[in-house]
Amino acid sequence: MNSVARPPGPLVLVVEDEPGIADILIAYLQRDGLRTRLETDGLAALQVAREIRPDMVLLDIHLPGMDGMDVLKNLRADGDTPVIMVTALADDVDKLLALRMGADDYVVKPYSPPEVVARVRAVLRRTAAAPKAAPAGVIRAGRLEIDLESHIARSFSGDGERFEALPLTLTEFRLLACLAAQPRRCFSRSHLIETCLPESDAMDRVIDSHLSKLRRKLHNAGNGELIETVRGIGYRLWPGE
Structure with a gap:
């Protein structure tokens, strides 16, 4: 019997400068069938996002190169790629600011990696429920x-x-x-x-x-x-x- 090739899973861009946290998060995402790309610098992450057009961005706030909030602002200026903020900042003001700037969700460290994966899947389901045409051109x-x-x-x-x-x-x-x-x-x-x-x-x-x-x-x-x-x-x- 001929096997049917499975289409590649959604691509998640993980923007995290703490290696230990990034490794665990990526392992859980990949275990759930998601493809991943890791960037540790905010400015580099923005450039990569524009190049590879990921299906989802998991974005820390305190980053070298460019602050996560500025990365989010630029991503929203570029389009509507889903973004989940993953950060140690638990203040409600920071959370509200990120959501008002267009973040789709906000997860506070320390977190449960399976919970983050579940939130990623939930946001991907919401965005898939309203499919968008390819950008003009x-x-x-x-x-x-x-x-x-x-x-x-x-x-x-x-x-x-x-x-x-x-x-x-x-x-x-x-x-x-x-x-x-x-x-x-x-x-x-x-x-x-x-x-x-x-x-x-x-x-x-x-x-x-x-x-x-x-x-x-x-x-x-x-x-x-x-x-x-x-x-x-x-x-x-x-x-x-």
């Missing part, structure tokens, strides 16, 4: 994410732990965006030339060359064979799980 197909405004294409890395930017040329980016915008649709070579190389007099074999390089880069990023050749017609993209 962003195409998502399987493990691919293509940002049309920044001209950056990302893919889940081979270990499924993070997003990695794909080193694409402008033509390769245009081809990937065109194919990913309508997964499973077969595009003729002439359509791809008109859409992705409008200023060029490229022939079919030029498109074949660009797609060959694009395939290799997708494969090297752990995506397998996403682009399929349809004999006598053109190409289509089959998004991965």
